[in-house]
Amino acid sequence: MTPAVTVVDAVKRYRDSDHNAVDGITFDIQTGQVVGILGPNGAGKSTLIKLICGVMPPTSGAVAIFGADPADYRIRRDLGAVHQTTSFDMMLPVLDNLRIAAAFRGLRWQSVRSHVDSLLAAFNLVSCVDQLVFTLSGGQQRRLQVVRALLRVPRLLLLDEPSAGMDVAGRRLVWQLLDEITAGYGTTVLWTSHNIDELERKCEQVLVINRGRLVEYASPTELVDRFGQSHLAIRPALADHGPRIVEFAACAGLHGEAGTGVVRLSGPDVADRLPGLLATLWEHGVGVVSVEVRRTSLEDVFMKLTAEEADREEVGSVA
DSSP states (O other), rough: OOEEEEEEEEEEETTTSSSSSEEEEEEEOOOOOEEEEETTTTTHHHHHHHHTTTTSSOSEEEEEETTOOOOHHHHHHTTTESSOOOOOOSSBBBBHHHHHHHHTTTHHHHHHHHHHHHHHHHTTGGEEEEEEEEGGHHHHHHHHHHHHTTOOOOOEEEESTTTTOOOHHHHHHHHHHHHHHHHHHOOOOEEEOSSSHHHHHHOEEEEEEEEEEEEEEEOHHHHHHHHHOOEEEEESSGGGGHHHHHHHHHHTTTTEEEOOOOOOEEEETTHHHHHHHHHHHHHTOOEEEEEEEEEEEEHHHHHHHHHHHHHHHHHHHOO
């Protein structure tokens, strides 16, 4: 099957810039996948989104959507996009902006009106339809962008910080709608966000980008397993048993620190070593009230990966 998105050695350098905003990135996204793009400010995320949706061509390399040029208007009809910057006519009402957007996409207003009404209701915008767009809050304008992107259900949906400026309720509405269109229509979603937690929850794969280059491309679970670490938090039955737990943990090849009322353990395969450690503690009369396994988050892994990339850049520039 032809991938939904194909990027091959894509490079984008803006005029008068001394570096590539996108620097030789290659990856595929399969149809129906939900993929996140994760990177610090200036990493090239928005530029990559613009290349994929055909807003601008790459300086070199190739980008394709379902095997075709993203600038092809026939392909762009199957594309929905929410960019970081709004492009509404601020002096027109909400409904007029949506009518104009439908016309630009070749959609008859009467044929999509009921769908639009459903989207407006889902995003709590029904009461705003007659308001001038400039009177909407930032979160409402963001939700209106999502409604506009979904005037027809796209085969590919590109989201550049879709929940920026939204409250918790607004973010959950976006999550729920994405669940519905991916499950119901098999829509492929490519999604950038500074909210790492939502990418970890919602994305099957994550592209980690830094300084225009692809650092890693894997599932959130795989990234955490490869670059993260699990920790144990053990609460002893008696406070003075903390040092003894640390002692027995050392014999099991684990590093331990006894804090106030809790012992924190770390080391290779810490969760796998836990049953043996608990058996040893039981044999020696060391009681345990509770055990909690704490895994490194995707945010921790992201910070580690981007820091390592920055260190390599610094070493390379010195050399």
